[in-house]
Amino acid sequence: MTPSEAIVSVRGLSMAYRRGLFKQPYEALRGIDLEVGRGSVFGLLGPNGAGKTTLVKVLLGLAVGFRGEARLFGERAGRAALRARVGYLPEGHRLPGYLTGRQVLELFGQLSGRERRWLRPRIPAWLERVGMTESADRKLKEYSKGMQQRIGLAQALIHEPELVFLDEPTDGVDPVGRAAIREVIEEQRRRGVTVFLNSHLLMEVERMCDRVVIIDKGRVLRIGSLEDLTPRTNLVRFELEPVPANLADLASGLGRNLAPEPQGFSIEAEPEAIDSLVDRLRARGVSIRGLSRQKLTLEATFIESVVRTDAAQGGRP
């Protein structure tokens, strides 16, 4: 993917804030390199204060004074006109409480450059999609957090952007709402929209993202497809009926780290050794109800990446 093909392209991006009473410099980003193509769901992971939100804000022109290169759609990020093609749901947003849900969608749709005529049929459709039709004419100040989050998602997408930044989109939303939001994100991917997903719920990221970047202390720690970051391991889990008493004898010489479990056992072994183990079990008349090769979880990769970096740098501040 060349930078001109990328929807988001970042090279050597650094950003320093001054904070506190004495305006101490603080480096939020330290030379980030990143490229994101069209139509993918891209996960942005990192511990608190890693620089995720700063990265998004630089791309949206909300943070100024950065060094390096940041481009959206091949043009320098921060230009107001570019933002017409972008949707954004910030974390902890406060949409105007004096407006109703319907008015919020109309306001933000128009602020994105869409005509009222264009918005008129789409507003009820979006209200329906995020499950807010019944409360559409109540003021936002009367909404619960989850309801505000749903309207927030709709305002980020109402103008049909090509790129969407969603910062903790399911924050405060009930399980039914979360499923609806996942469905909306999936639908955006099908439409060819690039979705930047920033979430601490790694299970959700694992379910929705094609590619993931893990950043910490303003640096990229890992980047790649979900398969790259969650590779299959040699750990195999057996579900047996009945569970034999002499598991250690059965598995001897075929693998390591044997761990008995209530319905069977798990073991680290090569594929050929697994075949032999299956043969031994069947020869003893044991029924194999389940057999699965385990993958490394995103959570494990995330923790491992962050902890390893911390250890290399002498711990977290």
Place this chain on the structure above:
Amino acid sequence: MNRGAIRRALFFDALYQVLDNRVFRILAVLTLVLLAIPWLVGLREEEVVLAWGWRTYEYRDLLQGFSPLIPDMDGSDQQRAIAGLVELLVTNLAGTFGLFFVLAATCFFVPQMLEKGAADPLFSKPVSRLRLLLARYWAGILFVALLSLFLMGGITLGLLLNSHYFDVSLLWSGLSVVYRFSIHSAFATLMGVWTRSSTAVLLLTLSFMGFNTLIHNVWIWNRWQAQRDLIENARPQPSGASAEAERAREDVDVFLEVLQTSVSALHHFLPKVQDADPIARSLRRQLEPTPFLAEVWFDSRPRQAEDGKKRSAGPRPVRLGLRRDGDLEWRTSGELQVARFDAEGQAKLRVYGREVLVRRVGDGLDVQLEGQPAEILPEPPAGAAEPGMQRPDRWYEQQLGWSAPWAFNLWYSLGSSLAFVALMLGLAWRRLARVNF
């Protein structure tokens, strides 16, 4: 990208923000209370009618009882009473207390827009920071303009229906409230961007209002004092007094001089908010019919003598008007004087102790001062001052004019105030452009 849609969105956002505001609603109710007065008190041509005929009063009784509220001006009793009513409702109540209220009601506009959580969705839209800032500024002005329109429209309609008096120029008074607010609001906008705190904005803006008023009043007082000294010094002095005055001038403290220069510099830099009402009155005068069939402004000082003897300092303008009842009317030191034409069609008056002979010539008046043609002044004379030197604020208002010297020129006043507004908004934008949300 559709810029029209963005403009409409910003307008409706401002409107909804204003309409949802609780202080706006309270102000709307208070405005209704103010409006009830012209709807209940009928200031008719001949009498004052309460509650559509429940009671009637003579103007004489009313003007006596409410004399502090009735302005010292030319015109009929009805016109003076209505001017007093408008002064009370618009200048004193709406223009002073109302201004405090609307500042309190709008000071949160900018800080709230910049609050964490509220700024991100808004500033991530394809709208420049300058436009968003100006949209909030205009929202405040819209807030006040709506209230002023409501108030002045209601007063005008109330006067028309109940007092049978129609004067479209009253709407200028509403504009003066908007003008004053727009200046203070520009300062509040800058403070909003700097502090991002509604409470800080309100406190700083109220402090600025007080400081600004203080500086201008001190400047006016200094100028008034200087003018008075000039007139005093031009009078024949008892022997030795002149030398004493000269010594006093030489002994002026350096610190005081620096202070006076600073006050003067600040006066010219700061917005001339207190000129809003004189400007409104001046604009109203442009639309009002003159109360006289004919009028003339003349300088009541005798012309320069042939021997080159100095005239006293400053003009002494006198406005001489021919009333519809045929009498002549003028004021000296604020006192109303009236004279009649005799059978020969001329009137002999004494103005500041000098003999004045007035004749009707066609539609105009011919004025002879002590046997010589009087010096006719432009109407109203720019920078004119009566030698009686009334209160500084009254004197200052007399100096103001559209063609007055620059320090008293209303164009200068408007221009420097609007330049201050532009500076405040420019600084606010400069600061906002550097904010990291």
